[in-house]
Amino acid sequence: MARVGNDGFRKGAAQATRDALHLVLMLAGVGVALYLVDVGCVFRQVTGLACPGCGMTRAWLSLLRLDVAAAFAYHPLFWVVPLAIGLLWAQEVCGRLVRSADAPSGRTLRLARGFLRCHNAVLLALVCALLALWVIRLLDPADAGLLFGGVAPAGVEPDIVGWSRPTWMGWLGI
Numbered sequence: 001m002a003r004v005g006n007d008g009f010r011k012g013a014a015q016a017t018r019d020a021l022h023l024v025l026m027l028a029g030v031g032v033a034l035y036l037v038d039v040g041c042v043f044r045q046v047t048g049l050a051c052p053g054c055g056m057t058r059a060w061l062s063l064l065r066l067d068v069a070a071a072f073a074y075h076p077l078f079w080v081v082p083l084a085i086g087l088l089w090a091q092e093v094c095g096r097l098v099r100s101a102d103a104p105s106g107r108t109l110r111l112a113r114g115f116l117r118c119h120n121a122v123l124l125a126l127v128c129a130l131l132a133l134w135v136i137r138l139l140d141p142a143d144a145g146l147l148f149g150g151v152a153p154a155g156v157e158p159d160i161v162g163w164s165r166p167t168w169m170g171w172l173g174i
Helices: 005-035 042-045 056-064 068-074 080-099 108-137 166-169
Strands: none
Touching: 042 166, 056 068, 056 108, 068 080
């Protein structure tokens, strides 16, 4: 019996990478469109609440300026996004590998199956942490100083996540 190499893994990884690139390009296009029409945060306009990811863009921009304190003040879990994207990409690769007709046997297949068993728990834990932090930040009027003893770093407004009147209420004259 001939042993199959890593061709199934390579094909699965290449397709998952192409799919991820298409998703990123699509999201970037939607983001540019929303920016051009000056919509801002759709979640906040509809609900009046800052979304669970509020401050992440500013956090990443601060990190690009090497201002780590401001990045963590804007959103303490900003680093979760690339981790979640990596987990989803790995899920796709492992799923394709396990479903592949020419899947390699042995350790690689066992690792892929093991990853598929535990990745949902990791993603759920990340989502729960994000939602818990969101509630804490909504209740704290000085949430930018959450990790800094209540004092926001220089140049960062003290309240990142707050409540406001939904935009649609103004449109209706409410």
